[in-house]
Amino acid sequence: MTQDDAHPLPRARDDIERVRGIPDTPQTRSPTHRLAFVDTDFLCREELRPVRLQLELLKAQMALDERGIRSTVVMFGGARIPAPENAHLARTPVLAELSRFYDEAREFARLVTLQSRASGNTENVIVTGGGPGVMEAGNRGAEEAGGISIGLNIVLPHEQAPNRHVTPDLSFNFHYFAIRKMHFLTRANAITVFPGGFGTLDELFEALTLIQTGRMSPVPILLFGRDFWQTVINWDALADAGTISDEDLRLFKYVETAREALSLIEASDAGTDKRGTATRP
DSSP, X not given: OOGGGSSSSOXXXXXXXXXXTSOOOHHHHSGGGSOGGGOHHHHTSGGGHHHHHHHHHHHHHHHHHHTTOOOEEEEEOOTTOOOXXXXXXXXXXXXXXXXXXXXXXXXXXXXXXXXXXXXTSOSSEEEEOSSSTHHHHHHHHHHHTTOOEEEEEXXXXXXXXXXXXXXXXXXXXXXXXXXXXXXXXXXXEEEEEOSOOHHHHHHHHHHHHHHHTTSSOOOOEEEEOHHHHHHHOOHHHHHHHTSSOGGGGGGOEEEOSHHHHHHHHHHOGGGTTOOTTOOOO
């Protein structure tokens, strides 16, 4: 017996089929007569925002649970970073130089996924934002290792489509940034952050803030490219000003290569799913 069959009441799917056969009258054509859960005009009303938030949380949560995915390794990074073979098309010389991190992201995801396959693709599954650049590299590396990977895409004005390397039934699309970021972190065993722009910075500081404030259990946060990160963020100035503590500077580490990152994750107690009583976001 399936979960849908476990009660004596009519199933929602059955009623959807039943209403298709009712007479066409002014009453049945009225929007008020539509079943609420198939009425997109109703679901998109401003007052239904809390319901849409819940649906967006539950859809990905249930799909990942059904696949048995217990933990992930997160890969944040810029959508504009090109593959090395396309570096000549980069907008700036710096962006062209950063193309080396595409290969490091790809290799890192490949190495992590080779290990993940030993768990039946349930532990340390690669998760990216599902788009181009570093995200594509992560999903590509996982695919090349013969494993699976998750893509958490979001609807943007420039129509960011999922890259073709995301495992199809683990390709999600979001309306709410907040719910998307929650899904990035709820299963995270480690977080890797490659060079990127506003979105990458937003994701990095969200994770750092949650760990700093004790709202998320500590996990390794690894920043690829010391030169990049020390150029764009003056971490020491924050500590010197007293707006963060010196101890906060130990919440992350710099790495340059995929193998270095993997070694640090393996060496960290937080790299396993031993979170004790600490909370998830």
